[in-house]
Amino acid sequence: KNKILVKIQEFVVKNADEITVPSQTVQKELISRFPEIKNKVKVISMGIDTAIFRPKNIKNKFKNYKNSKIILFVGRLNEQKGVEYLIKALPKITSQIKNIKLLVIGEGEYKKHLEKLAKSLEIDDYVEFLGPKPQTEIAGYYNLADIFVLPSVTTSIGTEALGLVLIEAMACGTCVIGSSSGGIKEIIKNNVNGLIFQERHSRELSTKMIKLLKNQELRNRLGRDGLKYARQNYKWDKISKKFLKLYSNLLK
Secondary structure (H helix, E strand, C coil), X not given: CCHHHHHHHHHHHHHCCCEEECCHHHHXXXXXXXXXXXXHEEECCCCECCCCCCCCCCCXXXXXXXXXXXXXXXXXXXXXXXXXXXXXXXXHHHCCCCCEEEEEECCCCCXXXXXXXXXXXXXXXXXXXXXXXXXXXXXXXXXXXXXXXXXXXXXXXXXXXXXXXXXXXXXXCCEEEEECCCCHHHHCCECCCEEEECCCCHHHHHHHHHHHHCCHHHHHHHHHHHHHHHHHHHEHHHHHHHHHHHHHHHHC
């Protein structure tokens, strides 16, 4: 790591009165590096705007996908997001379900690599790279999707801090699958409000996606419970109260 950056981090955390992090995963990682700040680190997640991310009727908006089962990914296209493992899971799925489409929203240095990978696996007809989209449009795609997948992996530069896109998808009533990386396990309770698979295990991911794509009742149940969970825990008005309480205590 950059030694100057490490020094800056050390100065900031040691001189801060309070430190907020989005998940217990980040809290543990930070305390392991700076044990002396243990009592200053508080977990307060980021929130979501439920006026934007909510269930919507979008049947007439995406007519070109009306006969397709939609798998969706939203995020930066880099190594840590693990999209290559999602693409590697597709051949097994397409061998059983022909009318699927993987939609990838986002940009990043891995885009060309992922496009080449899809082509080499002869599944490029099943994958569409849509580039970046504004939040209001992304909410429509969440509602379109049968499954949202976040296949993040732990790398030398870190792990998934939280996975806010999972919460956005849940708030739209969409069934979610996430890897076992980092803070994802703090959001998804396996087989309660979504499904978890072992990170980097494309075969397990494909098995669980097939299970969901073939079982609408299960998708609906996980989607309903995910929606309830997102609204109860991550609405901005609820999160902002936690920050306001923290600020008030600092000003006393």
